[in-house]
Amino acid sequence: MEYATVAPALVLVLVTTVILAVGKMGLFSKKWDPRGQHCFVTGGSSGTGLALALLLVKRGAHVSIVARNEGKLQKAIAELEGQRQSAEQIIKSYSFAVDSEAGSAAALQAASEAHGGRCPDAFFLCAGASRPSFWIDQNEESMRKDMDSSYGAQAFTALAATKEMVKQGVKGKVVFVSSVLGYFSIVGYSTYSPGKFALRGLAEALQSELILYGIDVHIVFPGTIYTPGYETENLTKPKVTLKIEESDSGSTPEYVADAIFKGVQKGKFHITVDFLGHIFRASSAGSSPRNSYLSDMFFALIGYVRGFGVSLRCRSDTVQIALPIWRLTVDSTVRAHRVEHEDYLRQRGYTGAK
Numbered sequence: 464m465e466y467a468t469v470a471p472a473l474v475l476v477l478v479t480t481v482i483l484a485v486g487k488m489g490l491f492s493k494k495w496d497p498r499g500q501h502c503f504v505t506g507g508s509s510g511t512g513l514a515l516a517l518l519l520v521k522r523g524a525h526v527s528i529v530a531r532n533e534g535k536l537q538k539a540i541a542e543l544e545g546q547r548q549s550a551e552q553i554i555k556s557y558s559f560a561v562d563s564e565a566g567s568a569a570a571l572q573a574a575s576e577a578h579g580g581r582c583p584d585a586f587f588l589c590a591g592a593s594r595p596s597f598w599i600d601q602n603e604e605s606m607r608k609d610m611d612s613s614y615g616a617q618a619f620t621a622l623a624a625t626k627e628m629v630k631q632g633v634k635g636k637v638v639f640v641s642s643v644l645g646y647f648s649i650v651g652y653s654t655y656s657p658g659k660f661a662l663r664g665l666a667e668a669l670q671s672e673l674i675l676y677g678i679d680v681h682i683v684f685p686g687t688i689y690t691p692g693y694e695t696e697n698l699t700k701p702k703v704t705l706k707i708e709e710s711d712s713g714s715t716p717e718y719v720a721d722a723i724f725k726g727v728q729k730g731k732f733h734i735t736v737d738f739l740g741h742i743f744r745a746s747s748a749g750s751s752p753r754n755s756y757l758s759d760m761f762f763a764l765i766g767y768v769r770g771f772g773v774s775l776r777c778r779s780d781t782v783q784i785a786l787p788i789w790r791l792t793v794d795s796t797v798r799a800h801r802v803e804h805e806d807y808l809r810q811r812g813y814t815g816a817k
């Protein structure tokens with residue numbers, strides 16, 4: 464191609480990139496301030512939800528936490544009270560199961576009553592649970608149940624919240640908490656990942672549709688978080704799943720809460736909290752709204768090299784190139800587990816004795 468035709472094209476690409484990048488920096492937009500706002504946090508009695516509720520209380524927000532277990536809620540409220548910034552702050556807990564529209568609407572109504580009937584300004588949907596186990600052990604009931612605790616525990620609250628915000632003309636925020644397992648998956652998560660992927664689908668539809676009402680939508684994709692929920696899931700997690708997860712260094716709930724808050728403040732749509740998350744976000748973004756075109760390009764490049772690593776597998780199983788080859792090592796870890804798994808299948812009566 465002639466220099467005369469390539470040069471203008473390159474300049475055009477460069478100018479467009481700079482315009483998009485500067486536009487996304489949000490230099491001229493005002494950051495969200497939770498002070499005096501009513502924040503509704505589901506799953507606020509434990510782990511990430513509790514850390515987020517604490518952060519919001521420290522920043523002067525009115526906070527309502529929702530979860531099922533009353534004892535855990537009371538303990539959390541004592542912690543939140545300890546961080547109160549002013550006597551005016553309304554800090555309350557509500558015991559409801561939020562994996563149905565009725566439960567979510569009832570929780571929302573109860574929380575609104577403390578504010579003269581006005582619905583909350585921001586919804587942080589942290590409720591959820593995972594129960595890692597082999598696919599072979601599932602049945603229709605367990606699949607539906609796990610879809611309820613991954614997808615339903617957030618989707619129905621989003622529905623109830625949207626209806627109320629629209630009715631009252633509140634231009635609020637809805638923040639979903641998915642997982643990096645909403646971008647990819649591994650052995651053991653066949654009933655959890657689908658719900659976390661589904662949350663992405665829902666968030667993308669709502670990011671578009673709720674523009675109609677001036678409601679902002681965000682979705683978070685954290686890796687391992689050291690929480691009570693994580694401790695519980697590890698009690699039954701297949702060994703091979705634990706092994707693969709060793710390569711994820713994990714984060715504290717406080718670190719994740721801080722990253723969620725900053726992401727929301729900056730108006731990011733897909734919020735990832737660590738390097739691992741950034742790579743998976745950039746390499747599975749498709750045509751989802753982007754945060755930063757420049758840094759996404761960098762992370763996507765690493766993602767691309769990862770793709771290259773996977774294609775090498777066709778020729779040899781032994782090629783090893785640091786990080787890009789991660790996916791390869793996952794498959795070989797699973798393959799190495801086959802012999803042990805055959806015993807498992809026999810013990811459970813799935814296959815006959817040899």
Ligand SMILES: NC(=O)C1=CN([C@@H]2O[C@H](COP(=O)(O)OP(=O)(O)OC[C@H]3O[C@@H](n4cnc5c(N)ncnc54)[C@H](OP(=O)(O)O)[C@@H]3O)[C@@H](O)[C@H]2O)C=CC1
Nearest residue numbers: 506508509510511530531532560561591642687688690692
């Ligand atoms: N920990 C991790 O490694 C990761 C977690 N995540 C996601 O982050 C979110 C928070 O997890 P984590 O920080 O570990 O929190 P925990 O598992 O420690 O706590 C979960 C909270 O959600 C509440 N909850 C669960 N189901 C319901 C329900 N149906 N109705 C109402 N409340 C409910 C629990 O209270 P109660 O049981 O009393 O109702 C509790 O307050 C979840 O959505 C999880 O999937 C994402 C990536 C990694």
Ligand SMILES: CCCCCCCCCCCCCCCC(=O)[C@@H](N)CO
Nearest residue numbers: 593642644686687707708710711786789
């Ligand atoms: C590009 C190469 C990077 C290499 C490192 C990748 C390691 C990923 C391992 C899997 C992490 C699983 C996190 C689960 C979080 C979660 O949602 C559950 N704890 C359920 O609560």
